[in-house]
Amino acid sequence: MEKLQEYVIRHTSLPGRGVASTLKLLEEDSTVPFIARYRKEMTGNLDEVQILEIQKLKAAFEELQKRKESVLRSIEEQEALTPELKRSIEEAASLTGVEDLYLPFKRKRNTRAGVAREKGLEPLAGILMSRSGADPETAALRFVNDKVETVEDALQGAVDIMAEWISENGRVREILRRMFSRHAEISATAVKGKESDEQAQKYRQYFDWSEPLYRCPSHRLLAMLRAEKEGVVRVKIGVDKERAVGSVERAVLRNELSASASCVRQAVKEGYERLLYPAVSNEVLREARQKADATAINVFSSNLRQLLLGAPLGEKRILGIDPGYKSGCKIVCLDERGNLLHNENIYPHAPQRESARAMKKLRSLVNAYQVQAIAIGNGTASRETEALVRKTAFDRDIQVFVVNESGASVYSASAIARQEFPDYDVTVRGAVSIGRRLADPLAELVKIDPKSIGVGQYQHDVDQSLLKTELDAVVMSCVNSVGVNVNTASSSLLGYVSGIGPSLAEKIVAYRGEKGEIRSRKELLKVPRLGNKAFEQSAAFLRVLQSDNPFDNSAIHPESYGIVEQMAADLGVEVRQLIGNKEYISRIKPEKYCSGTIGLPTLNDILKELEKPGLDPREKAGVFEFSKDLKTIEDVRAGMTVPGIVNNITNFGCFVDIGIKESGLVHISNLSREFVSDVNSVVRLHQHVMVKVLDVDLQRKRIQLSMAGE
Structure with missing residues (x-):
């Protein structure tokens, strides 16, 4: 452990005590989100990025040690291992150094x-x-x-x-x-x-x-x-x-x-x-x-994080539309929890052109299922379908959103989709995915291989093992930063919760199916194979809205419940009176509650959580309208200024959806009138922007855009 600690410190310059504590926690199978959030005193308040770096270096060191052992064993079998060579291999600081030392002893072909x-x-x-x-x-x-x-x-x-x-x-x-x-x-x-x-x-x-x-x-x-x-x-x-x-x-x-x-x-x-x-x-x-x-991979990870933490509409009744021409538009009606209530097709576009009948059907479904919002996939016939929906005279205000449908087809043909909807075909599943993405992007996108979501840069060309490791870490970080409703989350979502994993996620879903809704965090311990360690790692990231204990719907860890109860007692109020009451909370002196195991970082987190327990850190979804003048790339002209949505970010610029099939590129040199070294410092995924068209290449179907202004 001492050599490992020295190796990590040499590559990071992080404080030794924090590194040692983090390595110890990782050895005990603690997860990165848990360590970053609930073991700040032990790590010296290291953040998630630093802890992840320690975890990577730990894996690299273990790989290096394993290779050293293999090389030493091979040279020893050749009876060529001298004390000096053994020492040189043991002291080698990199795999390259080990391989250089081993090279003369490698068994070679007939050279x-x-x-x-x-x-x-x-x-x-x-x-x-x-x-x-x-x-x-x-x-x-x-x-x-x-x-x-x-x-x-x-x-x-x-x-x-x-x-x-x-x-x-x-x-x-x-x-x-x-x-x-x-x-x-x-x-x-x-x-x-x-x-x-x-x-x-x-x-x-x-x-x-x-x-x-x-x-x-x-x-x-x-x-x-x-x-x-x-x-x-x-x-x-x-x-x-x-x-x-x-x-x-x-x-x-x-x-x-x-x-x-x-x-x-x-x-x-x-x-x-x-x-x-x-x-x-x-x-x-x-x-x-x-x-x-x-x-x-870093670019993809950054994009994926922004996409997963995209603004949710929340628990609303949603009508999802997967638009199309000849095969029609698949429509699904979903309840507040994303359950499928109804599905059918409409044919408003060529060749059928049944637009009047389609609008009548939309009005009927919106009324019958008390629909509050409509989600339209941004693929083929999206603009025409959006125009039809906005033209429809509903009895009340209905919010209309165009949703990025990348990966919906991958989900619709997946084992997860077949398990969720065994009696429906891929068209229904795809439309459901579009609707659910509007309600909660994170909950739906975790069901799809991140490579298929469409926000990467050469994601199919890079090291696939490293890509999976990095993206899984991003998904886990996002899921745990938001928190998960234990009674409504899918097994896919639960599987990313700290300490749970796919197997325990299935156990939780099965337990819900057999026993009904989980009523408290303590009840999680009754789930088969969910032991004390898994409970320690996961409980604070799982929300139990129906619990009698208000802390069960917050990010406060069960191990800290007693401290909060003591705070309330010292103020002479009930726990429920303390939650959300800024006046009471402002009177709490956190220093008073410091102990050998809990310090100011955790206590300050607790006070913030008490102010707004269970607050979703994501923004709320907002409606956006593209230019009505653009239907295809032939309508785009140099010099025009149009609204758009950033739908991908790369090192060399960002791509902007301006409401047609082809996205336009804002090169990094056209992002601002000032010099830009990092695209992410100027734009974020799903940001609403105004862009000026610089050039249109119809033959190559490429559009050059600018955000730099005049």
């Missing part, structure tokens, strides 16, 4: 150096590499035999062995890594015959492209690598060859004037061309790819 060793030429290589200055041909004569026919063969075999030695030299590799990191160029060239391929035109800027690798932004690197994967271009990493070979020579040539120096130089040249350059360039490209992956 040129291996063949030369079998011929007994390794001693000759040692002589030539030494400072002795022995004449190469004279030395090589001793090794000519039935396996080595000539002096030239002997010298070439020795050069092959030296080339491998040089390529396995950790210092040499580090010199080249530094050179590549500072001076490498990344280039892309078109594969012959692809220049005229229509499908490859989206990559045409990379048909002849070159730039310093360190300047290449993540989105451009990932685009080039995707183009290479699709067989459109070839990507290469390179540095000045003469400079690289010269650096290696200076590192390994012990006597420049010796007779054998020319053989060593030949070994350096061959070692660089055959072994070092391919290995180091691939390693550098792999590291650049990893950094680009991390950047893209």
Whole structure:
């Protein structure tokens, strides 16, 4: 644990006490949301981001230790492990350092150096590499035999062995890594015959492209690598060859004037061309790819967080519409809890054009099911359907929303959807998803693989394991920051609650089905397999609205109930009188209640929660209307200013939905009249904005927008 603590501190510069306490809590299977919210005294008030970083470094350290053990075991089996080598491996600070040390002992395929060793030429290589200055041909004569026919063969075999030695030299590799990191160029060239391929035109800027690798932004690197994967271009990493070979020579040539120096130089040249350059360039490209992956995942994570924490309409009766042309518009009516009450189709658009009948049906359904709001998916025929709905004369005011339907089709065909609606087809399930997203985006979107939600940047190209880990952490953070109604939440939503997971979530849902509504947090302990640890981790994130204990519908942890009861007693009031009463709460001196296990950070959180218990931190949904003049991209003209909604954010700008099929791009340079380095500092997902059209490319269906103003 001490080495792990040192490793984390070295990579984060966080205080030692906080790191040690956090690592201890993680070892005890505490979750990040629980530690960040309810163990602030132990961690020194570290936030969720810092705790997540500690968790990642803990995993990285454990992976490093596991690799060290494997390498040590392998070298020991070869009877080649010296005390010095063992110490070097144990003290290695990175996986790269471990692999460099292990490289000479790796079992290799039949290499040129291996063949030369079998011929007994390794001693000759040692002589030539030494400072002795022995004449190469004279030395090589001793090794000519039935396996080595000539002096030239002997010298070439020795050069092959030296080339491998040089390529396995950790210092040499580090010199080249530094050179590549500072001076490498990344280039892309078109594969012959692809220049005229229509499908490859989206990559045409990379048909002849070159730039310093360190300047290449993540989105451009990932685009080039995707183009290479699709067989459109070839990507290469390179540095000045003469400079690289010269650096290696200076590192390994012990006597420049010796007779054998020319053989060593030949070994350096061959070692660089055959072994070092391919290995180091691939390693550098792999590291650049990893950094680009991390950047893209960070962008996706940020977008996903904003999307999940999007404004909910709340518990309303909603009519959801999945619009379409020939197949009609699928309509569903949902109650306040998202239960399906009714479904049918209307056909207001071509080819049927039954708009009058459709409007009559909409009026009838709104009245029959006391609908309070209408959610329209933003896919095919969305604008026409929205126009129809707004044209319909309802008996009362009905709020109309256009909802992002990305991923609804994925949900509709999923096992979760089949389980929820076994008797309905995918069209009904998709419409239900659209309606539920308006009521509570978080509760509905957790049922969908985050990659399918449509707010990423190259999410299908990046490291999928890392992507899943990061996105799961974002979903868990969002779910626990909002809190979950234990009696209405789906198993998908409950599964992200701190300490619960998919298995216990199913147990809770089954318990509800058998026993009825859960009436208190304490009752959770009756759920099969939900023990004290799971209760500790989860209880404060689960809301029980029907409980007799008002704290059960708050973010106050059960372990702190006694403290709040003492606060109320000291004020001479009932607990219920204290909740929400700012006058009483202002009279509480938190310092009075500090103890060995609870301090001011937690006490201040408790007081904030008492003011507004169970408050949803999300904004409320607001109605938005697109320009009535835009129906298709042909209606868009340079110079016009139109309203839009930010529907995706990348490192190079944001995409804005202006009410047509194609979203427009606001490049980072057009976000503001001031210099912008971080897109998220200017816009957020689902933000309502006014944008000016700069350019429309009808052939490529691309729209350039600006938010910079005049």
